[in-house]
Amino acid sequence: MQIITTHRSADFDGFASVIASTVLYPDAVPILPKAINPNVKAFLSIHKDLFETQTISDIDLEKVTRLIVVDTSKWSRLEPMGSLKKNENLDIHVWDHHQNPCDFNASWKCHEKKGANITLMIREIKKRDILLTPMQATLFLTGLYEDTGSLTFSSTTAEDAYAAGYLLENKADLNILSTFLQPAYGEKQRNILFEMIKTAPRIKINHFSVSINSVVIEGHVNNLSLVINMYRDILNVDAAFGIFVHKDNDRCIVIGRSNVDDINVGSIMRSMGGGGHPGAGSAMIKSASPDALKDWLLELLKGNQQSSVMISDLMSYPVFSVTSDTPMNDVANLLKEKGCTGLPVVDDEQLVGVISRRDFQKIKKSSQLKSPVKAFMSTRNITIGPDKSPMEAARIMVKHDIGRLPVVKDGKIIGIMSRSDAMLYFYDLLPD
Numbered sequence: 001m002q003i004i005t006t007h008r009s010a011d012f013d014g015f016a017s018v019i020a021s022t023v024l025y026p027d028a029v030p031i032l033p034k035a036i037n038p039n040v041k042a043f044l045s046i047h048k049d050l051f052e053t054q055t056i057s058d059i060d061l062e063k064v065t066r067l068i069v070v071d072t073s074k075w076s077r078l079e080p081m082g083s084l085k086k087n088e089n090l091d092i093h094v095w096d097h098h099q100n101p102c103d104f105n106a107s108w109k110c111h112e113k114k115g116a117n118i119t120l121m122i123r124e125i126k127k128r129d130i131l132l133t134p135m136q137a138t139l140f141l142t143g144l145y146e147d148t149g150s151l152t153f154s155s156t157t158a159e160d161a162y163a164a165g166y167l168l169e170n171k172a173d174l175n176i177l178s179t180f181l182q183p184a185y186g187e188k189q190r191n192i193l194f195e196m197i198k199t200a201p202r203i204k205i206n207h208f209s210v211s212i213n214s215v216v217i218e219g220h221v222n223n224l225s226l227v228i229n230m231y232r233d234i235l236n237v238d239a240a241f242g243i244f245v246h247k248d249n250d251r252c253i254v255i256g257r258s259n260v261d262d263i264n265v266g267s268i269m270r271s272m273g274g275g276g277h278p279g280a281g282s283a284m285i286k287s288a289s290p291d292a293l294k295d296w297l298l299e300l301l302k303g304n305q306q307s308s309v310m311i312s313d314l315m316s317y318p319v320f321s322v323t324s325d326t327p328m329n330d331v332a333n334l335l336k337e338k339g340c341t342g343l344p345v346v347d348d349e350q351l352v353g354v355i356s357r358r359d360f361q362k363i364k365k366s367s368q369l370k371s372p373v374k375a376f377m378s379t380r381n382i383t384i385g386p387d388k389s390p391m392e393a394a395r396i397m398v399k400h401d402i403g404r405l406p407v408v409k410d411g412k413i414i415g416i417m418s419r420s421d422a423m424l425y426f427y428d429l430l431p432d
């Protein structure tokens, strides 16, 4: 006998993966844990006849030869299975999209990081050309959307989006799906936010107001970053951090949001083993007390200003420049050769102007190509200092609609900050 099961507090992704397994393993019996999420329960109350499942107490565990586990790779996440865990001859298949190590002694597994587990199973269903009913497609898409926040969470992969497309092709019904999907800010999220607001501690670090709050959470809660965002808004602090302590395992998730350039959440979270970008980020930490995490965060926050990225870390140099008496056709050749859209004009190390491709439109007759660049260059010198932040550079570029900013120190040009340099920073593509 083969049985399929998923983690306790089964969510839509877990339940959908159990049903998808019945398609891939037609002889296996789907077993649902007794604890399932309320929205899955609501879905089942209507679809019970379509998706028949059993509970572990309906099964003679002695007869089980194969266990198919979906949406988890930990024994501890399963409902107790009595003698099964000790059965050395048990053949185990695992399908999981979580990043943690697998503690099943599996004969076969599909363990890849994806936004949703159902994505892995759809890959196989597609490969085997198995026809799905619209109800199956709807359930699978609900699981996919729940785990990926309708494809918006940063954990979403391209394959998740392709799988969603495949399910829509197979007539997944978005109206039914939206009835059962929990809203991003639901009861669970609200309770956590209220819990945090009750204490709402605030501290000053390097002139910035910061709140670090820890909360114990039960089961899986989506959209905690949304909660932190609202929390930061309500408290009106420069940065807010939530330390979420999972009641049922020894993990803490730290989520941060910052509204100021000087507190780079991405770099703080990278120091804690996580990731993110300057305004938002998170880290998952095992076996740590919330108090120790708070101290660690404080330490990182105090050191963060020194280590925050400055223009001098991002700018390009040496700077290719021309002198103000360079003829325009030489400038044109240089722009072509360097493949850039503009060049600073520098006399005696002092920035005197900027010439860009746009300025060539001012040329009316070919003889003007022999004229010096100073006749056409822009002398509206918008520059930035090397100790300024990338956010400041972005603001100036947007305000003046320019793609390149000369970096000037004591009147001398020392580098160029371009749009692509800024992009590297904002998309977190800088080498560590």
Ligand SMILES: [Mn+2]
Binding pocket: 013, 014, 071, 097, 116, 117, 147
């Ligand atoms: Mn999942």
